[in-house]
Amino acid sequence: MKSKKLFSTLVLLSVTVLCLSSCLAQKPVLIGFVASLTGSTSELGVNGRNGLLMAVEEVNAAGGVNGKAVEVVIKDDQNNPEVGLAVDRELQEAGISFIVAHMTSNMATLSVPFVNSQDMLMINPTMSATTLFGQDDHVIGVISPNSDQAAVIKESMVKDSVGKRVAVIYESQNLAYTGTVKDGIAQEIAPVGGQIIYEEAFLASNSTNYLDIAKRVLSTQSDSIVILASSFDAAMFCQQFYKLNNQTPIYLAAWSMNNDLLLQGGAAVEGVTITSLIDLESQAPAYMAFRDNYLKKYGAEPTFAAVYTYEATMLLLNTVAETANPNPEKVKQAILQKGIYPGLQNEITIDGYGDASRTIYEYVVKNGQFTKAE
Structure with missing residues (x-):
């Protein structure tokens, strides 16, 4: 009888262990995604969300992360740092340690210190303020610093022989981004005898007086105009300049390199020069497959936000899959140790601070389309 009871107990324990193992295997891998999904900067966030969801669907279709499905909790930061901090905290309290966030640089002010204090890991798709780079923190980025964009803008001006007297319009809510691009341009053009002779900040809102600002800029008689704003706001300014001949x-x-620039700007954005974080003419097989799938799913060309957020998500999920007993610190160190990762178009190099180095491209708007500059 005792042997039978012992056998039954062992069988019961074995079944319990198997059930627990099965249940654990089915527990999903949770990640968070936070971006501006409403308001004037929403196209950036919506495209980023689209890219992330494509990455998650692709990973799950291939069997998930070590047999576990990936689930995403999506939050809207409303492009407001305090809201961003609140939703980051909600994710942390829900037990989520890995987040793909945020999309605009101003969101880093409160979110990065919080992530650092909670030992979370943030994968940054598109926050590119130069001040965010060179920091030993809990952030891994897949985007180059704004100083790289400023250098390309300067080269464009020098090529066009118009970089001596520059007027700049810049959005102030995302000053972490626009301010560092502006300062970068000033530094870049100084050695060639250029300077910013006029600058004006504006706060993106329904009451922005685009026409009055455009008039003040034209009154300076600058030989070039730089607009540092979302695609929607940039299009609104271009419309006013167009009306003023x-x-x-x-x-x-x-930041303006989104479909809204073409849709909202129309003829007013013809001939505008813009820096691009992706090569729209890339024939890389991985990018072509992503582009085709994106077009089928969303009915539009993928923007840099979609591409970079897809890459950021794949970087995170692939590293989690490769890391035994993954936690934020182990995943961070694994990413830093490897250093070079395949992007959709080219390699992504990540340095010891978790900062990326990428190629920046120059485009012009021609016949209602983004066309690579010659």
């Missing part, structure tokens, strides 16, 4: 060349940074 402006002939001064206009330059935009990569």
Whole structure:
């Protein structure tokens, strides 16, 4: 009888262990995604969300992360640092240690210190303020610093022989981004005798007086105009310059490189020069497959936000899959140790601080399309 009871107990324990193992195997891998999904900067966040969801679907279709499905908790930061901090805290309290966030540089002010204090790991798709680089923190980025964009804008001006007297319009809510691009341009053009002769900040809102700002800029008689703003706001400014018969060349940074610029700007953005974080003409097989799938799923060309957030998500999930007993610190160190990762178009190099180095491209708007500059 005792042997039978012992056998039954062992069988019961074995079944219990198997059930527990099975249940654990089915527990999903949870990650968070935080971006501006409403308001004037929402296209950046929506495209980023689309890229992330494509990465998650691809990983799950291939069997998930070590047999576990990936689930995403999506939050809207409303492009407001305090809201961003609140939703980051909600994710942390829900037991989520890995987040793909945020999309605009101003969000880093409160979110990065919080992530550091909670031993979370943030994979940064598109926050590119130069001040975020060179920091030993809990952030891994897949985007180059704004100083790289500023250098490309300067080269464009020098090529066009218009970089001596520059007027700059910049959005102030995302000053962490626009301010560092502006300062970078000033530093870049100084050695060639250029300077910013006029600058004006604006706060993106329904009451922004685009026309009055455009008039003040044109009154300076600058030989080039730089607009550092979202695609929507940049398009609104271009419309006003178009109405005022402006002939001064206009330059935009990569924040404006979204479909809204073409849709909202129309004829007013023809001839505008813009920096791009992706090569729209890339024939890389991985990018072509991603582009085709994106077009089928969303009915639009993928933007840099979609591409970079897809890459950021794949970087995170692949490293979690490769790391035994993954936790934020182990995943961070694994990413830093490897250093070079395949992107959709080219390799992503990540240094010891978790900062990326990428190629920046120059485009112009021609016939209603983004066309690579010659």
